[in-house]
Amino acid sequence: xxxxxGPGDFAGVLRLYRQLNADDPELADGVGPAVFDRILRTEGxxxxxxxxxxxxxxxxxxxxxxxxSRSAAPYAVVENVVVxxxxxxxGLGKQIVAGTLxxxxxxxxxxxxxxxxxxRPSTHAFYRACGFSGDAKTAYLARPR
Numbered sequence: 001x002x003x004x005x006g007p008g009d010f011a012g013v014l015r016l017y018r019q020l021n022a023d024d025p026e027l028a029d030g031v032g033p034a035v036f037d038r039i040l041r042t043e044g045x046x047x048x049x050x051x052x053x054x055x056x057x058x059x060x061x062x063x064x065x066x067x068x069s070r071s072a073a074p075y076a077v078v079e080n081v082v083v084x085x086x087x088x089x090x091g092l093g094k095q096i097v098a099g100t101l102x103x104x105x106x107x108x109x110x111x112x113x114x115x116x117x118x119x120r121p122s123t124h125a126f127y128r129a130c131g132f133s134g135d136a137k138t139a140y141l142a143r144p145r
Contacts, residue, residue, distance in 0.1 A: 012056030
C-alpha cells in the first residue's frame with residue numbers, strides 16, 4: 001500500500017536509507033526522530049512509503065516547492081528513492097515512483113525533477129521507464145567546502 005509515512009515509520013525509513021547510503025554516519029542521539037517529525041509536519045514535504053503486510057519495502061521523498069514562474073505553478077523534487085534490496089526488480093520501485101509523481105501532479109506541479117548519483121545503466125533505465133527524461137536539463141551540484 002502506497003501511503004504517507006507516519007510517526008511509527010521512522011525505523012523502517014532509516015533502515016531503507018542505510019541501504020541507499022551504507023556509509024552515512026550514524027545520527028546523533030535524538031537528531032533523527034526530531035528531523036523525521038519536522039519532515040512529517042512541514043507543508044510541502046511528503047515522505048511516502050510502500051507498506052507490504054506491515055513491512056516498509058520502499059520509500060520516496062517529495063518536495064513541492066512554491067514558484068512564481070509558470071503561472072505560479074509549483075514544481076517538485078523527488079529524492080531518496082529506495083526499494084528493499086531483496087525486492088528490487090519486482091515492480092515496487094515503479095509503484096512508489098508512480099504514486100509520488102501522482103502526488104506531485106495532484107499538488108499542481110508543472111514538473112518533477114530528480115537526480116541520481118548512480119552510474120549504472122539499469123538505474124537510468126529505471127528512471128526513464130518511470131517517465132523521467134535524462135536529456136531535458138543539465139544538473140549541477142554544489143557542496144559546502
